[in-house]
Amino acid sequence: RVRVRMWCDRMRWICFALLFSVAVADSDPSWRVEFEVDNLDGKPGEKGTFIIEVHPDWGPLGAHRFRNLIESDYYKGVPFHRYVPTMFVQFGISPDPKLNELWQPRIFQDDPVIRSNRKTFVSFAAPENHHRNTQVIINFRHNTLFDRHGFAPFGLLISGVNTVNRIFRIGEDIDQNKLIEKGSEYLKEFPQTTYITSTRILPDDEVV
Numbered sequence: 001r002v003r004v005r006m007w008c009d010r011m012r013w014i015c016f017a018l019l020f021s022v023a024v025a026d027s028d029p030s031w032r033v034e035f036e037v038d039n040l041d042g043k044p045g046e047k048g049t050f051i052i053e054v055h056p057d058w059g060p061l062g063a064h065r066f067r068n069l070i071e072s073d074y075y076k077g078v079p080f081h082r083y084v085p086t087m088f089v090q091f092g093i094s095p096d097p098k099l100n101e102l103w104q105p106r107i108f109q110d111d112p113v114i115r116s117n118r119k120t121f122v123s124f125a126a127p128e129n130h131h132r133n134t135q136v137i138i139n140f141r142h143n144t145l146f147d148r149h150g151f152a153p154f155g156l157l158i159s160g161v162n163t164v165n166r167i168f169r170i171g172e173d174i175d176q177n178k179l180i181e182k183g184s185e186y187l188k189e190f191p192q193t194t195y196i197t198s199t200r201i202l203p204d205d206e207v208v
Contacts, residue, residue, distance in 0.1 A: 042192030050160025059154030092135030
């Protein structure tokens with residue numbers, strides 16, 4: 001009975017997301033966001049930009065959350081806290097513990113995976129299904145494993161590949177729980193970490 005109920009709940013959310021996707025596809029076109037970053041190659045003052053193009057019809061719930069985070073300036077100061085060579089780079093934990101306290105509980109349901117996690121595609125990450133909140137990955141290769149774990153791409157990198165390639169390869173040294181709880185104090189132990197300095201949604205007519 002429990003399994004049946006869980007399956008029903010899952011199907012309900014899939015149906016909701018699919019219907020939402022159809023509505024979004026008709027009313028909400030793609031949009032772009034520019035990220036400015038510092039500490040490239042682990043060197044202060046080494047700056048660059050990259051641009052993510054968001055497609056709400058790929059992952060409407062993810063795109064909606066991403067827009068909320070961008071518009072609230074959440075990602076300012078956020079480090080790239082996890083770097084797995086040839087696989088992905090991950091960001092999304094604020095250096096401000098108060099912001100983490102506010103946003104970490106705001107989980108949302110997974111979108112159906114209608115685009116695979118191909119190279120340069122962007123998805124929300126989470127340790128388990130239906131627990132995504134603020135953390136995002138940029139894929140370095142075609143990571144089909146993520147498809148099976150509900151990582152639904154909602155956008156892709158369209159500019160700044162060279163910048164992303166220069167993000168400091170911190171590996172998995174940063175403890176995510178400590179970063180959530182201690183923020184910038186804990187990051188002092190990792191001075192080479194590349195971080196985001198600003199984000200902005202680009203006008204439709206701005207050429208990139």
